[in-house]
Amino acid sequence: GIAVGMATSIPPHNVGELIDACHLLLERPDATTEELAGIVPGPDFPTGGVAVEGHASILDAYETGRGGVRLRARWETEDLGRGVWRIVVTEMPYQVQKSKLIADLADLIEHKKAPLLGDVRDESAEDIRLVIEPKSRTVEPEVLMESLFKLSDLEVRFPINMNVLDATGTPRVMGLKACLQAFLDHRREVLVRRAGWRIDRVEKRLHLLEGLRIVFLNLDEVIRIVREEEQPKAVLIARFGLSELQADFILDTRLRQLARIEEMTIENEYKALSDELAALQSLSSSPAKQWKQVGKDLEAVRKALVSPRRTTIAEAVDSSAFVSVEAFIPREAITVILSERGWIRAAKGKVEDPSELKFKEGDSLAFLVPGYTTDKILVAASDGRIFTVGADKLASGRGHGEPLRLMIDLDEKADIVNLLAHQPGGKLLVASKAGYGFIAPEDELLAQKRGGKQVLNGEMLAAIRVNGDHVAAIGDNIKALIFPLAELPEMGRGKGVKLQNYKQGGLADVAVFDGAHGPEWVDGGGRRRNWPDWKDWLGKRAGAGRQGPRGLRKFR
Structure with a gap:
């Protein structure tokens, strides 16, 4: 996450775009969210795909910190000649398992829940290649894909809830600008604390080097004191005005090593550390230099992590422009049968004699509703809710059907009050x-x-x-x-x-x-x-x- 703390639900973004947005904030703290969104047009998922939420919706999410984005698989039409074609999916939505998606599409075909879908198979090698064939060549590719986007995980929705911890450790929802600013403030704080830590270490090393400079100028006398005096530490402190830290450092150094100390080595390290200390102290006292350094550090991140954008940002798709999937469902007369224990099925045609219907042992008829495969079945429950089930999605009337509770989220304590065709x-x-x-x-x-x-x-x-x-x-x-x-x-x-x-x-x-x-x-x-x-x-x-x-x- 780009912000401080742990994000509740923030989709992945492109690092390069976020860094560019941070640079804009460093140059112009009054930049608007719309200007930032011009640099960060939306999430960027590692598996690619097409985000079809639209600029206005994503901008609103970046303004408020809450929203969502619809992510679709990337696909193309492959022309096989003579009016025959097929769909090839080349990029999957983020976190969607290909094997599970194929199984779900196959299940739609088996249960006749996708009337436009003919076949699906996996031809992937190193790259994704998921082949989808239409049931009829008269169907437009866009219509087929729109139907599958509604029925399967070829389209998924990722929530955006930028609920993050601020600098005080308090969770709150931030927009894109506040989130990036919190990140920059955090980077600056890390920079200042790191500089303070380094200043402390450099000052200690310079203090020790000052003691070594004195030792070098009086090397023979220091060696004599260390060898002959009973309390060399006290004598060194008194003789050369050293601190206890310097005296301990000298005494902990081997005499052979002291003999090898070169003046130029000491002076070069002392000068380099002095210059570094001056630069660190200047950085610690200058907010302008701190922000400039934050920008340089971000450039280092860019070189290490930046990759091209994978996800395409497209405008929201108007599904009303396509023919409804229901238009391709054949209109056939059926009778919807619901048992007392909640098993539902659809028998072809009209049931003339309900007494001939068979149920599981201990079960019996509750509702018998004539209708068509194109109907929407309304299910009224005792908890005050009304559910909708597509008649074309009901199991065949040859068996006992399937439990209605698998198709709708009906509470276990609720009873079915009525069943009727809309x-x-x-x-x-x-x-x-x-x-x-x-x-x-x-x-x-x-x-x-x-x-x-x-x-x-x-x-x-x-x-x-x-x-x-x-x-x-x-x-x-x-x-x-x-x-x-x-x-x-x-x-x-x-x-x-x-x-x-x-x-x-x-x-x-x-x-x-x-x-x-x-x-x-x-x-x-x-x-x-x-x-x-x-x-x-x-x-x-x-x-x-x-x-x-x-x-x-x-x-x-």
């Missing part, structure tokens, strides 16, 4: 166990991440499609209330408004129906019953309602 422009009534609810536009419920989208604040009881103009609610107290749908607000997320008022318990079930036909409900035997006199239960939203028809417990 209808663009449609609306859902979401209601909590506490008796609150609202109308949610389906288009705002689609989630891009495995964690889904938090929609309802509270324990979700129902998420049903709005097909009608009235709402029927029944509480745990068996009291029913019917009110116009228009009394419910439309919102993207929240707690909602009270549907029905209860002294004890909560909402047992809710339904939306068309007033022209009236609602239906299910009795204890599972038989559907009409409710011809439903208007007798018509009232205002949030009312307590009154005792429902005999046997009424739920609507579905």
Whole structure:
């Protein structure tokens, strides 16, 4: 890391560019982050690749100290003639294992999750050469790669969080300029402390050399004192005015070595150290000289570490300019099957007789949803979240499927409330166990991440499609209330408004129906019953309602 302390998340950068940016700060301390970013356009990863975050986004990260950068594999199109082509990846994203990437791409092909991808193989020798073949030559190379960037680690995102320790040891988030300035301040402090350490050593050596100069001028007398006197140290100090340090140094030196001492050797070392001491003292007292020396030291680092930039900085890619991958998914009728234990699969066509479906021992049918391979399946959970799963990504209906929890980050304690195929422009009534609810536009419920989208604040009881103009609610107290749908607000997320008022318990079930036909409900035997006199239960939203028809417990 370029800054003092340990970085929380700082991608690697080009040393030469950082040194050039430091030189700019040394020359002009008032330089802006934008000027520095002109020298350091973005991270530089050792494995190369293409950073597609864009200049504005990277500049914002350098200003605030927080952000991220998308890194893509470098690729090129290889023309094989007669309209046949293939993709060759020559540089991998940083920290992505080639073997794992190939395995992931092969898995996409096997499970038909990448409809544009035909084959992938590794032809690497000393250089990276990953060959990707399209399923159809009619597909544009850019469209194929855009789909794979979304589905695999051919594109990864590196966070930028420049949370570093400052000079006082306090962690704080720094922008690029503050980070570089902290580094320069640190280099200056190291320079000053190193100079102070050297001054101390030089002064001690000069002190000893002064004693040797005296010895050389009186060599015979010093030898006599050392040989004949009982306390030579005291005599030397008294006779020549030496310090204890000088006297000890002389006494620790062999007489034979003293005899070989040459005046020129002593004088040359003394002069060289005196000049060095003067230079060090001048450096220690002059901030201007210190900063100049910091710049020279950085140049030494440049010669030892600088290498050409490997990562190309490109502008952010507008994926809307490409045809959606979903456009290449064949539209085929399917039936989505979800079991009580959470196993999901998609059977081809329409399931005419659900009783013929087979499940693992002890398992049974929970939801049966007709749809198409191009649909997005909405999964409503009791923790208030709604997840999105592509119907084309579901396992074949021939087996038992796969656990839904492997596809979404569903909490172990949460239950599935409803499963339905997304209808663009449609609306859902979401209601909590506490008796609150609202109308949610389906288009705002689609989630891009495995964690889904938090929609309802509270324990979700129902998420049903709005097909009608009235709402029927029944509480745990068996009291029913019917009110116009228009009394419910439309919102993207929240707690909602009270549907029905209860002294004890909560909402047992809710339904939306068309007033022209009236609602239906299910009795204890599972038989559907009409409710011809439903208007007798018509009232205002949030009312307590009154005792429902005999046997009424739920609507579905």
